[in-house]
Amino acid sequence: MIVAVASGKGGTGKTTVAVNLALSIENVQFLDCDVEEPNAHLLLHPKVSRREPVYIPVPVVNEQLCDYCGKCSEFCEYNAIFVSSNKILIFPELCHSCGGCAIVCPKKAISEEQHKIGTLNFGSSGDVELVYGELEVGEPLAVPVIKAVKTQMKPDGNVVLDSPPGTSCPVIETVKGSDYCVLVTEPTPFGLHDLKITVEVLENMGIPFGVVANRAGIGDKKVYEYCREKDIPVLLEIPYQRDIAEFYSRGVPFSLEIPEWKEKFRTLFERIKESVGK
Amino acid sequence: MRICVTAAGNSLDAPVEPRFGRCPYFIFVDSETMAFEAVPNMAMGAMGGAGIQAAQLIASRGARVLITGNVGPNAFQALAAAGVRIVVGAYGTVREVVERYKRGELRETGAPTVGGHYGMGAGMGRGWRRRYPPPPPY
Numbered sequence: 047m048i049v050a051v052a053s054g055k056g057g058t059g060k061t062t063v064a065v066n067l068a069l070s071i072e073n074v075q076f077l078d079c080d081v082e083e084p085n086a087h088l089l090l091h092p093k094v095s096r097r098e099p100v101y102i103p104v105p106v107v108n109e110q111l112c113d114y115c116g117k118c119s120e121f122c123e124y125n126a127i128f129v130s131s132n133k134i135l136i137f138p139e140l141c142h143s144c145g146g147c148a149i150v151c152p153k154k155a156i157s158e159e160q161h162k163i164g165t166l167n168f169g170s171s172g173d174v175e176l177v178y179g180e181l182e183v184g185e186p187l188a189v190p191v192i193k194a195v196k197t198q199m200k201p202d203g204n205v206v207l208d209s210p211p212g213t214s215c216p217v218i219e220t221v222k223g224s225d226y227c228v229l230v231t232e233p234t235p236f237g238l239h240d241l242k243i244t245v246e247v248l249e250n251m252g253i254p255f256g257v258v259a260n261r262a263g264i265g266d267k268k269v270y271e272y273c274r275e276k277d278i279p280v281l282l283e284i285p286y287q288r289d290i291a292e293f294y295s296r297g298v299p300f301s302l303e304i305p306e307w308k309e310k311f312r313t314l315f316e317r318i319k320e321s322v323g324k
Numbered sequence: 325m326r327i328c329v330t331a332a333g334n335s336l337d338a339p340v341e342p343r344f345g346r347c348p349y350f351i352f353v354d355s356e357t358m359a360f361e362a363v364p365n366m367a368m369g370a371m372g373g374a375g376i377q378a379a380q381l382i383a384s385r386g387a388r389v390l391i392t393g394n395v396g397p398n399a400f401q402a403l404a405a406a407g408v409r410i411v412v413g414a415y416g417t418v419r420e421v422v423e424r425y426k427r428g429e430l431r432e433t434g435a436p437t438v439g440g441h442y443g444m445g446a447g448m449g450r451g452w453r454r455r456y457p458p459p460p461p462y
Contacts, residue, residue, distance in 0.1 A: 116380075125367070125370060125373025125374070125377040125380075126373060126376075128376050128379060128383075128401075128406075130383045130405050130406035130407070131406070133406070135402055135405055137376060137398055140372055140376070140398075
């Protein structure tokens with residue numbers, strides 16, 4: 047079963063929930079898809095056994111063939127090509143690798159070369175297999191790196207996907223194809239605001255989901271009222287509690303230290319399994 | 325000579341717009357006759373690469389000089405490749421800055437004056453501004 051852990055708002059506890067969930071179930075692979083700032087490894091402390099670069103194709107121009115007609119620049123939706131009367135410039139960090147420039151070039155002057163935009167890290171921590179992607183500094187395109195992380199997914203067994211925050215392309219790419227999505231929120235007006243947006247996205251994508259309320263006890267009751275109205279299951283509440291926060295700040299998943307939580311996460315997993323019929 | 329000025333409006337009396345890639349209008353002025361043409365900036369709302377698209381427009385319309393407030397690194401590189409001379413830190417109306425340029429009162433820049441995404445408004449939060457010094461005093 048593939049379970050994605052997402053949230054609209056950042057800093058609600060996605061990684062905390064995803065890591066503790068993964069540590070509480072068997073036969074599990076953990077994919078950290080928050081490639082802009084992966085952090086599951088800070089809690090899982092894996093031994094990284096190998097790294098693999100992630101490339102995307104970007105155009106390269108043979109200036110011997112180019113007659114500076116400008117068709118490539120006109121075509122490029124992302125303004126990644128500039129053509130003057132005797133020069134052509136490529137801005138690889140703006141390129142989305144569609145390959146269109148090479149197709150429209152009448153002189154066949156454009157080919158593609160590989161441009162490194164990230165790294166995949168492979169490791170393991172206890173029984174959890176971990177893959178996490180890292181986007182290169184200065185590279186704006188997270189989606190190809192997330193795709194690369196997801197190609198490492200094992201076909202059988204359980205997979206936990208740690209999503210980036212928000213509801214933009216990187217989140218869509220992460221949760222796409224999941225059997226279930228756990229939405230981590232906090233019971234505050236900010237938490238509720240962003241939760242609503244994420245719920246809309248998931249409804250649109252047709253992915254079943256439930257809510258985990260983290261730092262329960264702060265804020266107000268509006269998140270619970272909203273879930274009741276929309277008939278969204280609140281799967282788990284993690285209280286705003288000093289010992290949990292302390293384990294977190296020391297980089298220790300709290301379910302390893304407080305055994306009852308391991309049980310709660312296992313129950314959460316069983317409940318999800320039942321609801322999707324797997 | 326054809327001069328391009330970034331402007332907030334579509335006439336010679338419009339104020340100079342300090343942002344290059346995301347200015348509302350480009351005013352192309354013939355420095356001898358002061359005849360002008362106002363071109364709305366299609367790149368104003370571009371997701372990215374607004375400066376490059378704007379530079380493409382200016383180069384294709386044959387302007388030799390650009391007068392604006394600030395240029396970012398990508399736009400600077402593109403304009404330099406097209407041999408467009410760049411004057412930054414301009415203020416006043418389009419007419420005024422063209423007159424000042426003709427009298428030799430405006431200085432050309434040899435470097436970008438702001439970081440990328442400068443003209444996108446609030447919410448940068450990436451420390452871009454700190455990478456480049458503020459525009460030179462004018």
